[in-house]
Amino acid sequence: MGSRIFWLNPVGTSAFDAPIGEALRAEARPDTRIDVGSLTGVGPQHLEYQAYEMVVAGKTMGAIRWAEENGYDAAVIGCFYDPALRGAREITTRMAVTAPAEASLHIASTLGERVSILVGRSKWVPEMHENVVKYGFADRLASFRVLQMSVHEFQKDPARTEDRIMEEARLAVERDGADVVVLGCTIEFGFYAKVQAEIGVPVIDALVAPVRYAEFLADLQSRHGWGTSKRVGYERPDQAELDAWVPIVEPTVDRDPRT
DSSP, rough: OOEEEEEESSSSOTTTHHHHHHHHHHHHHOOOOOEEEOSSOOOOOOOHHHHHHHHHHHHHHHHHHHHHHOOOOOEEEEEETTTTHHHHHHSSOEEEEOOOHHHHHHHHHHOSSSEEEEOOOOGGHHHHHHHHHHHGGGEEEEEEEEEOOOOTTTTSSHHHHHHHHHHHHHHHHHHTTOOOOEEEETTTTTTHHHHEEEEOOOEETTTTHHHHHHHHHHHHHHOOOOOOOSSSOOOOOOHHHHHHOOOOOOOOOOOOOOO
């Protein structure tokens, strides 16, 4: 039996849950089961601002607790800012947790020497650059390239989105020296295969990468006992304090129909 993975869209809308679930199930291993959820009772419909990340942080932690309580092998916090990833690892005991930027950068770094990240707006770059540095990939970064599109525009006009991704990916390779391109938003899904066939370098999809990475982390845990170390930075909070301050939050869930 394969892994059970929970993908959390850490926003207050379920609009993307079903299409993301369909896309993920087509890309994961056949025996992986993926449920996709979103937060209820929070306002932000996207996380293009750090202030919005702060608004959803508490319920994100509660939803991660819910996922572990419900037996998932791994969870993905589905935003390329990787919001609350460290906190999620602190509060889990068995379940692996990852997020798109971490997973995409680790995979990209094994496939090439220089990585370009395609983001929607210039506003996103500073925080995403902080993550590149934090994860140790600053010397592998070729560039950020900006598509001049918001989160909710990516799937509204797929032809335009594909054209913009193709244009900036080509420039990343030809001008910036990138040999791997990362799509720096989870809603940039559905384009990577055609783009990489055209430009001739790997194009990392921010949906596919973290799910495949989550599968890998779940396998490491189940087969070798290699999970998140609680010795230093990911030490778990006191259980009584955790229960008092981080209540379990049940998200809205689009369930894998194969289960």
